[in-house]
Amino acid sequence: MCGIAGYRGPGAEKLVEKMLAAQKHRGPDASGIYHDGRVRITTPAGEEVLEAPVTGDVALSHNLLSIIGGPQPVTGRGVLVFNGEIYNHRELHGEGSDAEVLLKLIEEQEGDMEEVLRSTVNTIDGDYAFAYYDGENLALVRDPVGVKPLHHSGEAFASEKKALWRIGLGDVGTLKPGHALINGREVRLRGLPEPEPLRAGYDELRDELIARLRSAVEKRTRGLDRAAMVFSGGVDSTMLAVLLKEHLDIRLYAVGTRGAGDLEFASRAADDLKLDLEIIEVDEETIREALPGVLTAIEEYSVMKIGVAMPLYIASGRASSEGYRVMFSGQGADELFAGYHRYRRLLEEGKLEEALIHDLENIYHVNLERDDAAAMANSMELRVPFLDLEVIGLAVSIPISYRILGPGDELRKRILREAALELGVPEYIAMRPKKAAQYGSGIDRILRRKVLPEFDHESFMEKLMGTRESNR
Secondary structure, eight states: OEEEEEEESTTHHHHHHHHHHHTGGGOBSEEEEEETTEEEEEETTEEEEEEOSOOSSEEEEEEEOOSSSOOSOEESSSEEEEEEEETTHHHHHSSSOHHHHHHHHHHTOOSOHHHHHHHHHTTOOEEEEEEEEOSSOEEEEEOSSOOSOOEEETTEEESSHHHHHHTTOOOOEEOOTTEEEETTEEEEOOOOOOOOOOOOOHHHHHHHHHHHHHHHHHHHHTTOSEEEEEOOSSHHHHHHHHHHTTTSEEEEEEEEETTOHHHHHHHHHHHHHTOEEEEEEEOHHHHHHHHHHHHHHHOSOOHHHHHHHHHHHHHHHHHHHTTOOEEEOOTTHHHHHTOSTHHHHHHHTTOHHHHHHHHHHTHIIIIIHHHHHHHHTTTOEEEOGGGOHHHHHHHTTSOHHHHOOOTTOSSOOHHHHHHHHHTTOOHHHHTOOOOOHHHHTSHHHHIIIIIGGGOOHHHHHHHHHTHHHHTO
């Protein structure tokens, strides 16, 4: 996990240096810049300058959060910077980091850039955003779900909008999941899995769901001895905690106000399942102090997004201070298994299937970019096993009636809850009604009633975006 940024045009190297500095929190362990035939790698031990095979007025940069793999950019016939994880990289090319394997895969193919990239993204299994430059073509690529962010403005790009704002660019767009931007032209490379007819019955589908979730967790824990998890005591996070415990030492972090429902259920579940849990109790002062950091991270003023991001921001901050680099989240389960309350109404109106597809296709800008930013503000990589492509492929094919029994189904996510029971999740958790993070933690009420009314968010956002300076 890391941050990437780049620019094509006059003054590219100096501009990218500013962008790199704006994203230092995404990768505090090392940094690297490619420009016009040269790569500079900076680590705590010093700076190393290497020759690169291509020239041109393009700069690519990388901030490293060291988990597995080393500093970038990496070079072959061209230059590549990569953010994310490729879970099948050893099966593809054996030794080498994710970025090195990806570079080899791109450069061993022949054809135009669009076809090479389409073949590449249909071969790799992972969560990623990357940029590749071969001396002529500059290509940006994002994973099919949109787990990893990539924003752009003209021929400039970055993992976070604030890096583009730092160099005076205000018209910032977001690359769609599964798409590439090749020399400024956007093309679709790979979509999400589509529903397929299934002959299996309910019990078989439930068992297959468990198997695919177990596989999704296993591939995301390779090379790790320990990891953190943001924990609400709900069915999604508890299922993942049980599966994660099979592969590594997992430490759970639950955030909430005194007496909050999430803390009560998290504590009880952790005791019964013998899970390592740290309770982080927050109050008005804690929330007030965290607000600027949350807003800086998520880069937009949305009361709902602030409330959802804050528990993750606080939990990842604590985990980072205790030496963790990877945090897991149950994000995605509600969109896949019809977890939200509004889905009951949509089912009654005959619009649920369309709504579920829409929500999954848009989860990247509704939830994923927010969550990535909240965790990476604390140099913490966030992993989301529910959004594994194999899990998605099965979930979207499971009959709606197995996910939600009918308009009167208060619980929803039925097959997922049954799978949780099979994994040993206590019934009081597996059948616990859905409670959104901002409500279950108790944070939303304090935010809306006490903290936000006294906060000048317009001035804060103007300063963050640099509009005051640019308008002078």
